[in-house]
Amino acid sequence: MPNGFVILRGWASAERVTLVKRIAVVAPGQGQGRALLAAAVERVFVETDAYRLCIGLFPDNHRARRAYEAVGFTAEGVARGSAFFNGVHRDELVMAQLRPEWEKRRSG
Structure with missing residues (x-):
């Protein structure tokens, strides 16, 4: 049985933004x-x-x-x-997390 799930929107979008x-x-x-x-972050990038x-949450x-x-x-705000x-x-x-930030975290 899975522990949960993640829903993504904008997979491989032309804008290169995934939610x-x-x-x-x-x-x-x-x-x-x-x-x-x-x-999910790893898979997207x-x-x-x-x-x-990007992701949103209640403050x-x-x-x-x-x-x-x-x-x-x-x-971000x-x-x-x-x-x-x-x-x-x-x-x-x-x-949000940008690709260069992910690459830096991944390499180091």
């Missing part, structure tokens, strides 16, 4: 999400010519932010009211 749309794990807080995301990989989701930073994502969840508009923290 991590969703990450879901069976048991949060045990490193499964981080491992799934690390595998190895199998496509993507230049930018108060500190556990997710730590996991995303651990695999190389950098916070807050998109105000851009997430519509349970009938409410919420702010979204935008994080």
